[in-house]
Amino acid sequence: MFDMIAFDADDTLWENEVYYQQGRETFHRILEPYGVPADLDERLDKIENHNIPYFGYGVNSFVFSLIETAIAVTGEKINAGDIQKIVDIAHGMLDHKVDLFDHVEPTLKQLSGAYPLMLITKGDLLHQQNKLTRSGLESYFSHVEVVADKTRQTYDDILSRQQVNPDKFLMIGNSMRSDIIPVLELGGHAIYIPSKLMWFHEHRELPGELAQNFTELEHLEQVVEWLAANGK
Ligand SMILES: [Mg+2]
Structure with missing residues (x-):
């Protein structure tokens, strides 16, 4: 029996990556009049990676990277009106309603009756707190952690x-x-539920030596069956 079950939030309980991809599409359109370089996404990826240690994860960091990329790829010619349109991408993302995945609410409801549940999410503090409030899921969690990064430490x-x-x-x-990997490295258990969309930054292969406490499921509702079948 587990003493605590913790959930990631973005792309585990609700949609997230899709808004970043839509933001990138809008960014491409804003830059069209300047001539979009073929490697725009690669250049943005590189700037995003560079900026994470400065700005952390989330929409704020993303929009800084969009602006920085726009300045670089236009040879500093992007005008203020177009920079405002880039900032508006961030406003749209921060204001977006929370789209829960299927089965999330009933699964959390059921599990919260048997286990203390925790939410561990990384990103902008205010945005993550707002999303949790808007999700209507707050009451199922006995503890919430919004962290700058999710490392073993x-x-x-x-x-x-x-x-x-x-x-x-x-x-x-x-x-x-x-x-998954930092929790397994600590000796914990992890269930991986792949999302349809995945940011390149989050991808890793599972090291073979960590396979023992690792499980992969397709949907969140399978967690309930898995816990029962494994006597957990
Ligand atoms: Mg996630």
Whole structure:
């Protein structure tokens, strides 16, 4: 029996990556009058990666990277009106309603009756808190952590504070890099539920030596069956 079950939020409980992809499409359209270079997305990827240690994860960091990329690829010719349109991409993303995935609410409702549930999400504090409030899921979680990054140390710190042994901890999420591998490295358990859309940054292969406590499922509602079948 697990002492704590934790969930990732973005692309595990609700849509997220799709808005970043739509933001990129809008960005391409804004830059069209300047001539869009064939490697625009690669250049944006590189700038995003460079900016993460400065701005962290989330929409704020994304929009800084869009502006920086736009200045670079237009040879500093992008005008203020078009920079405003890029900023508007961020406003649209931050204001967007929360689109829950299927089965999320009933699954959390059921599990919260049997286990303490935690939400562990990374990104902009205000945006993540707003999304949780708008999701209507807040009452199912006994604890919420909005963190700057999800490393092995992050999980170690959270579990120490919660006084939960890693072997009694289950993390569920869509990112091998952020939700699965660091938890398995600590000796915890992890269920990987791949999302349809995935940011390149979050992709990792599972190291073979970490396979023991790893499970992959297709949908969140299968977690309930899995817990019952495995006596957890
Ligand atoms: Mg995620």
